[in-house]
Amino acid sequence: LQHLQDDSVQHPDLADRASSETERSLELRTRDRQRKLISKIDAALRRLDDGTYGYCEETGEPISLKRLDARPIATLSIEAQERHERREKVYRDD
Incomplete structure (x- = not known):
């Protein structure tokens, strides 16, 4: 997250700014997918514990x-x- 905050510096060039925003959006989307996957893995582990897996x-x-x-x-x-x-x-x- 620190990397995302550090990269929020305004870029004078419009193309650089667009590229930076695209990379940031991709990073946030990837992190969200990983967070959801971890949640699903935790749920699968709970199902293993309770015998419903x-x-x-x-x-x-x-x-x-x-x-x-x-x-x-x-x-x-x-x-x-x-x-x-x-x-x-x-x-x-x-």
């Missing part, structure tokens, strides 16, 4: 090992995730 939150069915290998923070089975994404798309298109 590896089970779909929607159906209660086991999540396939292939899916968990690919995405250890998964909370939905492939089928439930696909249904969720289809519903999301329908509402987004409205």
Whole structure:
């Protein structure tokens, strides 16, 4: 964060300022994604502790090992995730 504050110095050149703002925006977006991922990892660890890890939150069915290998923070089975994404798309298109 100190780096972001230090880099907020006004640049006399418009292109330099735009470049700096783009880099800053990318840095903030990356940090936000990492923060969200850490939160999901913490939630997965809690599910491990309480014995619900590896089970779909929607159906209660086991999540396939292939899916968990690919995405250890998964909370939905492939089928439930696909249904969720289809519903999301329908509402987004409205």
